[in-house]
Amino acid sequence: MTGMPVPSERPGLRERKKLKTRAAIRKATYRLVAAQGYEATTIEQIAAAAEVSPSTVVRYFPAKEDILLTDDQDELLLARLRARPAGEEPLESLRAVVLDAVTASLAREPEETRLRARLVVETPAVRARLTETTAETGRLLSAAVAERTGRAPDDLEVRVFTAAVLGALREATVHWAEHGGGDDALVPLLDRTVDILKAGLTLRSPGPDRP
Template sequence: MIRMPTAPQPGTGLRERKKIRTRQAIRRAAYRLFEERGFEATRVDEIAAAADVSPSTVFRYFPTKEDIVLSDEEDPIVEAALRARPAGEPPLASLREALRQTIEQLYASPEAPEEIARRMRLIATVPSIRARLHESVADTSGMLTRVLAERTGRRPEDLEIRVFMGAVLGGLTEAMLHVAEHHAEVDVVDVLDRALTVLQNGLAD
């Protein structure tokens, strides 16, 4: 999935709001240091000091340095949007609309465009982040598999669900890499829409 800044949502509890603020502080400090020193040269203890937290706190929120760029914060938003889609709607249509709504919501934050641009530059240029991207996208598969299995009346372990999710996750990974490589020239929603259209129609014109 495309990782973007997440603002506290209405009704979010105090504890969760503190967690979100801590994650944001760590990420913003990391991005500053990545730009100043480079990703590989920046140590986690330096990020922790810049964010005014301990190194253990950084690792609690982000198990690896790459996860600071690729953390999966939008899954609950996608899940809620998927569950809100009409019963009987084709899975790809439901997923397309859920992703569109999620991206529009996350882009609404004033600081989102610059933070997204930073993330895309890192994904495009840092090999370890690109390698971790495949694992990060796969982390989303459990949620999507569970929800789409429920919506289609299948079991998550059914072959049809596994094949469908493998195709979807592969498509989302390639879409994200395309956005990273051409970020200044493309629209995120359009890229995802094109990726899902290929899954639906193949390579037909």
């Protein structure tokens, strides 16, 4: 998941160098994929564009899909979730932190956000890896949800709830990409998705032409 600023200690020099390298690899990958397509972009090309070795790329990102889908924001998302007001409904807490994260992502890297969503729609490997990373994020955020609800992190209700919310938001993002991916449409769509989860799905009343 893409994130937002969270107050924290400034990382050390070594950590800053790692973050800089990861950012250079991601930037180079997005530039190459936008220009020539996902399948045509190789690890060797990414390494050359980022001015690192292919082994460095693989060390930071074991799979090419990870370059597009991992953004070092899960821990920040977890911190923001834990910082939400006590007593707030878990669904509203997740709504707030995810919508803030997406808003920040669209403001910071709109082209990359649209490209990433389009690749999820068009590229089976990217979509499959997104399912895996969403599950990983869900397991991480389950710890905060458990804390807020007084439950154990492996509680079935906690796991199902967190996975359902993140899965629904993932599908809403895919829907957004399939329907044009306008910058001003994603956040309202995600907000609507949470409302759907909250209200549930109801039967439509039969219309004049509907049996």
